[in-house]
Amino acid sequence: MTVTSPLVRLSGVHKRYGGVQALRDASLTAAGGEVHGLLGPNGSGKSTLGKVLAGSVRPDAAEIVLAGESVRIGSPRAAARLGVAAVYQQLSLVPDLSVGQNLVLGSEPGRLGFLSDRAAARRVAPVLERLTPALGDVRFDDAVRDLAPGQQQLVEIGKALLREPRVLILDEATASLHRDQVALVFDIVRELREGGAAILFVSHRLDEITELCDRATILRSGVTVAETSVPDTTPDEIVRLMVGDVQQVEREHRDAAGGPVRLRVRGLAGGALHGVDLDARGGEIVGLGGLQGQGQSELLLALFGAIAAAGDVEVDGEPVRLASPRSAARRGIALVPGDRGTQGTLPARPIQENLAIASIAGRARVGVLSTRREREAAQSMVDALAIKIGSLADPISSLSGGNAQKVVFGKWLLTEPSVVLLDDPTKGVDVGAKAEIYRIVRGLAEQGATVVINSSEDRELVTVCDRVLVLFEGAVRATLVGDEITEERLVQAALRIGEGTQGAATGEDAA
C-alpha cells in the first residue's frame, strides 16, 4: 500500500437524535488506496458516521475534508457529485423496476428527457458481468423483486460501482451474502483499493474486518477512541478497544431463581426468527443480547402476538396462542415497547386513561367503566412508580421521556402480568429515570414475574440481567449466566459468534 495524503477526513462530527447523542466529536481519517474498517459496539455511532459522509444524515456539526478540500454534504446527491457512494444492508432498490433500471436509476442515460435502454444496457454490462460469478444469470430486464435477497444486495453494490466512486461506504453490505458472494465483493473492493479509492467498511463480522481492512477506526458511545492498523492488532485487542476499560458495572443480579419455569418457548420461527428456544423461571430477568437486529425485537413482538410467528409457547404450563396481543395479555404476557410514541401510548389522551386502558376489563362492571376505580388504580401506579405528573388529567405528551415510559410500565403492571417483555425500555431516557426503571424491573421479578428484556445497550443487560441469551440471525447462539455477563463478554460473544456460520441464514431466505 502506498502512503498517500488522506482522501477523507471527518472531524468534530456531532449528531443528536432527540434525547440520544449518537455522535460526540467523532472523527475519521482514511487514505486513498485503503480499506478502512469502522468498528464499535451497538449504538456506538459507526453507521451514523458513515451516513454523515454519504449525505443521508445531516450532522449537527461536522468538518468534512475530501482530497484536501473542505466540503459540505447535505444530501445523497451532493455526496454523489463528490464521488461518495454508499451501500447499506437496507437496500435502495425499487422492487417494481428491473435490474437494469435500478442500476442506472438516478443517472439514466438518454437524450432530451427520453431514455435510451440501449445506452443503459451498454453502461450496465461491465458491472453485471463483473458480478456474474456471484450473481448468477441475472439479466438487465429481470425484475428486482424476483431476485433472492443476496442477489438484490449484489445489485445494490453494482449500483454503487457504476458511479465509479472514489469513496465507497459498505455498511453491513455483506450481511445477507453467501461466502462465495462475499469473496467476490472483497475482490472488487481490493480492485477499487488498487485504483486509489478509499473504502469505508462497516461490518459486525470480526473475521471480515481482519481479512479485508488495512486500518480501522473504533468508536464507542459516539466518540472515536482509537485508530489502529488492523494487521498489527489481534482480534482480542480490537474487542478490548471497542469495549474500553469500563469500570465494573454494579450488577444487581442475584443467584439464578430456582422456581419453576414460567415461560417456555420451543422452535419459535417466522420472519427474522429461525427457531428460538427459551426457558425462563419466575423471578428471573433474562436479557437478549447480540448485535442489533438479530431478531431480539421480533422475538418479543412474536411472543406478544404482534407479529406472525409459529412455535410452541407456554406460560405456567398452559399453551399460548400467538394470535394477537389480546390473547397474549389474557395469558398474562405484557410488552413494554421501546418506541413509546407509536406503540406504547396514546399521546393526546390523559395520563389516567393511558394507565387504565390495558386493564379496563378487570374493572368494568357489565361493560360500564367506573371513573372512580379507574382513578384509584391510576393513582396507585403513579405512587408506586413515583411518576412525576401534574395531574392525572394531563395528556401524556406533557411528560418527560422517563416519566412517559413509567406510565407505559404502570399500564401493564395494572394487568398483573406473569411474563413481562421489555423492548429497549430505556431508549432515550435520562440516567436518573433509567435507574428507577431498573428498580421497577427488579421489583417485578421479585414479585415472581418473568422478565425478558432486549436492550440496545450492553451496559443495561449487565446491570439488570440474571442471564443473557446472545442472538444471532434469529436464533440463540450463546448464553451468559451471572458473573459471566460483562460488557466485554457480550461484545465478544456478539462479534465472534458469526465466525464460520456465514451464509447460514441466507440459504433459507433464498428459498
Next chain:
Amino acid sequence: MTAATQAPPAPTVVDRVRSVRVASWATAALLVVAVVAAIALQPNLLTPYGVASTFATFLPLVLVAVAQAIVVIGGGLDLSAGAIVALSSVVAVQVMRGEDGLAAVGLAAAVGTGVACGMLNGLVVSRLRLQPLIATFASASIFSGLALLVLPTPGGTVPAILTGTFRQAIATVPMSVLLVVAVALGWLVLRRTRVLRHIRATGGDPAAAYASLVPVQTSQFASYVLSGAISGLAGLAVLGNAGSGDPFIGGDLALGSVAAVVVGGIALRGGIGSPIGAIAGAIILALSSTILFSIGLPTSWRALAAGVVVILALALSALGAPRRRR
C-alpha cells in the same frame, strides 16, 4: 396471523408477482365481459354511429383515468381531477366564444388551466407534504368554485370544429376511437421519458428513490402537473362531446378515475401498473353504466350502483394485493 400458520415466507415476493398477473387477467376478463354484456343488451352499439358515440362518451373518463394513473403510479392520489376537467372546460368555452378560429387558443387554455391546477396540487403535496387525499380533496373545492366564477350556469357555445371533429371518421374509423388509441400511444411515448421513470421509482419506494439520487419531490410535482395537463385535455373532450360548457361536469369523474385505475390493475400504493390498464378500466366502467342504463335501472339508483362498483373494485384489488410488510 395465527399460530397455526406455518412460518410465513419472507415478503411474499412470488405472491406479489402473481397478484399483478391476476390483476391484469382480471382486467382483461372484465373488459370482455363488459363488452359482451353491453353488446348483448344494446345491439346497436355495434353500428358505426353506436361505436363513434360510445367512444366519444368514453374519451373524458379515459383521459382522466390516464391522468389519475400517472399520479397513483407516483404514489399520490388526485381527487381534484374532476374539478380540473370542469374548470379547464369552462375556461376554454369562455376563451373560444364559439369561434372556430379560437379553437387552438381554447386548447392551450384548457391544457394551461390543467397545468396550473396540477402545479398547485404538486406544490401542496410535494413541498408542504400534505396528504394527497386531503390536499386534493380541498383543492377540488377550490377548482370547482373557480369554475362557477368563470361560468356560473351551464351554457356557452363550443366551436363547431370541435364538436364536428368528434363526429368525423378517418377511413371509416370514428375519430373518437382514434382519439382513445392516440391516448394509449401517447402513453407509450411518455413512459420512455426520464421523468416517468422517476415518477414510477418514487411511487415504488420513495426512500430508495431518494437514496438513488432521484429528485423525489420534483417527480411528485411533475406527476401532478402531467396529470393536470391531461385532465385539461379531458375538459376539451367533454366540450366536444356536450357542445356546451357545464361547471358541474366533473362531479363523478374523480371517483370514476380512481375506480378505473383500480380496475385497471394499478396498485393504489404506487409504483405498479400502466395507464393502459387504466384505459381498459375506464372503458369497463363506462360500459357498466351503459349496461345499468339498458337494463332499465332508474336514474335515482345510478349513483348508488356506481359507488358499489367502485367498492367492489377496491375490494378485489385488496384481495389480490398481498399486504406489505415493514
